[in-house]
Each structure stands twice: as structure tokens, then as C-alpha cells.
Amino acid sequence: MDRLKMLEKEGLLKSRQGSRAVGKFLQNKLAVLGLMVFAVILLASVFAPLITKYDPAMIDLRSRLSPPSWQHLFGTDKLGRDVFARVLYGGRISILVGFGGALGAALVGVSLGTYAGYKGGWLDRILLRVSEIFMAFPQIILVLLLVSILGQSLWNLLVIFTITGWGSVYRMTRSQMLSIREEEYVQALKAFGLSDALIAYKHMLPNALGPIMVNLTLSTAMFILEETALSFLGLGVPLHIPTWGNILNAAQDLTILQEAWWIWVPVGIVISAFVLSINFIGDGLRDAVDPTQQG
């Protein structure tokens, strides 16, 4: 008890508002289910070496295209690589790309949106137009452009997701800041002559974070799907690196599509389950942080 008081004094304990949001989130059954599915897939990917003894890149030409068995849970692909291992290891890259892209977009969008939303004026007007242009720019052309200049790589995808994704984060952050800047505590800080950056980033941003976190989760899901789509088209991560998209890429081959369902059905299910679980989490978070629904 004393320890608790001390923590409270040091300001280490989360505010009660925070724990109320957690409570609200936990009441949402779909969100909790999503969280569990998400955790299982994430942990399985991260700890892949502990779960499967196969190397996802190990070619075994003697057991090509073998259907699921106790030996190979999800069977093997054209080159005899273990599909289960590839799905696990592939998850690492796919999740990294999705989350990294969302984080990159959030970093750019939030840092610009926080300042411009607080200051307003010409800076905000210009950035608003620029963000519109970026959001309207056809992604596929950007991809083709970067791939032809730099070649296929994981970094390309991160850059592309950041470029195409920051606009919506910017718009959301700035609209949050626009409403927060009318709060009287912001006026009080201004009356002390504190610097704009200090007021915007330190004092206001924490109160805008709720919706930003929701956006971060939802765009992670979106970018995972985009990685899958781009890799399927052969424009994403280089084929020799296993990712969920690259595994699906094999299904372009008609014989595999028709006769080796185990190569694309399990990974398809994993992708859907993961993306769906993130969306459930995002929805749960949105309800939990929505101040209009606090009771």
C-alpha cells in the first residue's frame, strides 16, 4: 500500500482515466478475442525457432509438394520447403512491414500535425493541400517507380507506406489539435509565454494520442494486406525472403492453386485472422478512448 502511494507520488501510476479505458476495452468481447488471436500469431512468429525445427529456406527436393502430415504440418511447397515454418517466419517480416509502415506514417503525420494543428495559419493550409496530393497519388505508380529505381526491397515498402500513409494521420492529428487548442489549459500555458513546441508536443499531444493509437492499429492491418497484395504481384519484398505475401505468390501457378491447396489456404487464413483481429482491437480501442462514451 505504501509502495502504491509512493508510485502515485512519483506520478508513475497511470491516471484513472487510463485504467477506465482499459476496463472498457476488456468488456468488449470481440476486442478481447482479437487481442488473443493477435497475441498467438505474433508470439508464434517471434518465437518461430522454438516452435518449428525447420529452416524456412531449407530446400528439400525429395519431399516436394507433400500434403500436410505430422512431419510437415502445412505440407511443403514446390521446392520442398516447410510451409508451416515459412508462415511463421514470414509473419515476422509481414508484421514488421505492416507495423513499420504504420509507425513511419504516424511519426511523420503526428509530428507535422501536432505543430501545424496548434499553430494553424498558412503552415497548416499548405500541409493540408500537400497531404491531399499524397493521398490521391496512385500507390501502384509509386511502387513501380521505386522498384524500377531501387529494386525490390523491404525498405521500399516502408518508404511507400510512409509516403502514402502520413496524410491521413496528419489530418486526424491536426483536427484533434484544433479542438484541444481551445481548451483553457492551453490558453493558460500561452499566457505564460511557453514555447509553441513545448505546448504542442508536451502538453497537448498526450491528449490527442487515443485516436492516433486507434489509427495506428487499423493502418497496421491495412499495410499488412497491402504487403500481401504487392508481394503477390511480385512488387513487394524480394521473393527469397519469406513473407505472407510471398508465400501466396506461389498460388499464381495454376497447378498449385488447384492441386496444392495447403500452400495458400493456411497462410490465407492466418492473414485474414491476423488482420481481422487487429481490426477488432482497433474498434475496441476506439470505443474505449472515445470521450463521448465515457460513463
Add this chain to the structure above:
Amino acid sequence: MHKNSEVLLKIRNAQTYFPVQKGLLKRTVGHVRAVDKVSLNVYWGETLGLVGESGCGKTTLGKSILQLVPVTGGEFIYNFDGEEKDLRKLSKEEMMQARKRLQIVFQDPYSSLNPSFTIFGSLQDPLKKFGVKSKEERKRIIGDLLEAVNLHRDYMYRYPHEFSGGQRQRIGIARALSLQPELVICDEAVSALDVSIQAQVLNLLLELKEKHQLTYIFISHDLSVVEYMSDRIAVMYLGKIVELAQAEDLFANALHPYTQALLSAIPVAEVGRKRKRIVLEGNVPSPVNPPPGCAFHPRCPYAMEVCKSRVPELKTYVLDGKEHQVACHLAADKVGAPAKSRQAEVDSNATN
């Protein structure tokens, strides 16, 4: 006539207009004249009450003094220990130093504290900025401030949601006092509180004023609260001051029909005077297109032809040896000609 006749702040012709924008291109189609040619003096050590209906520009005038909104025109001449300077013409560095002297207490106790920070977290940055480098020292100062507003010093480790409205308002007052200001603008500082708590906070404000030798501009739409607090009272209507007098004089002898209507709306028991209630007809006109002439004429029971075309100037009259400013064409009929000497001074300030 004033407790202390030294002027702390001279406002001359202050104008704060907000552009009204329309359409995709954000074309400016007009202006909200939130503060329109306001001239008044704030004397050192006094409490100047500021009353008027919602939307008449009280908050904007307060924020204009603090330069928290872009001011359109006019002068805000502040007396910096004998040296008079226009707040609008200060350098960035000078303005930063000036901010120590000018503070504000807000109306809404729920939006006036940052929900993400403890009280210490909210209050420490201004202290840091103005040179209190050690954390221990900041803790000591904030603890002292909380005690000065009758709160426990350990409350600094709590979050705003752990406090009641009255406690939050005290914290807002403590924050305003943290850099030892001279002029504190109390913008509806008790309006959001229960009546029983209002009295506590008002008395606290009076006590602090005595102790720290503060000057207040006390903004409220509640005339009885303003009467309790103020030495002088200014009445605002649609961005303009329409009457300004000593509190007792204003209550005993209101000259402007708008002030008379406001006074008549106070429940009789509270004031202890018998009055016939004057009910104002119509709504407050839009400050974007204020009526020509006297802005009050569409609602004024005494409106004459001249009121529709000529703007009545704020003139100073001397009644029983005391100054009384009013902007109404009828005033001279009631109390005789305006005081020449004072009028000249106000006119020269008001007509450029």
C-alpha cells in the same frame, strides 16, 4: 476618487475583430467586432468589474489584454514600474517578461487543467521557464501555492479528475499566482461553481488580492457577484463599453438604459432595493453587422431618431463630484453637460 490613483493599464481604442470566412477559398466576408474601440483605465490595486450579456466580448477583451488573440488595433499601455509601454509594441523578449505580470483565471474548471498531467506536471513548466531550475525548489513553490489557496500541498501529485470543481478553480487561481503577477484577469472565475462554493472562492480571491497586492479585472455576467467584488464596474454591450462608474454609483444611479435593464433583472431580495423589472425585447444583435447608430437602439425603450444614425460616444460626467462615464444620447438630458476637461481627454483618446 480611486483607492490608488496610479494607472496600471491604459486601454485606448482597443479593437479585436475576428474574420468571418466563407466558402472553399476562405474568403473573408466580414468581421466579428468582438471588441470595438474600447478605452478604459485600470488603476493600480483596484478591482474593475466587467459585465455584459454572453457574447458581448468580455473574454475577448481579457484575452486581448494578454495578447492571447490577434488584436486588430489600439493601444494597451502598461505601467512597468513607472515606465509606460504599449504591450503590442514589445519585443518578443520584453513580452515574455511582461507575461509574468499579467495572468488569467478561467471559467471552466474542467478544461482549465490538463487531464494528462498531475498538478505538479501542469504547473512546473512556467516556473522552469522563468528560472526555477531545481525540481525540489519547484515542488516547494507549488506546494506553497496550493497552501495559499487552502489546499493540501501533497495534492500536487494528483490528477485533475481527482478534484471537485471548486478545488480545480482554486488550483487555477494558484497557477495564475505562480509567477507573482500584478494584474489578474478573472474571467467568470466562479460562474461554473455552486452558489455555496462561489462565496468561498470569491472570498479567497479577495484575501489573495490583499495579501499579494493584486489588481483584478473581474469578468462576469452576474451583476451581484460583480458588485460584491468590484470597486468600479464597466458595462459592455456588443463590443463597446456603454457605462463605467464606481460600483455604488452604478447601482444607485445607472444612466444607460441597458445597465438599467441589467440591474432590474437582479432578484430584489438579493439587492435589497425595489425595482421595476425592465424586460429587454429582442435578441442581442449580431456583432458582425451591429445596428447603425447606438447598437442598443433596437432594444432600447427610450430610443429616439438620432439613436438610429449617430453613435453615442462614451462621455465622462461628474455626479456629486464623482466620475461617471456613459455612452447614451439621453445622458446629458438626465445629468447635464459632460465634464469638459475629462471629456476632452477621453475624446482625444477615442477619436483617432
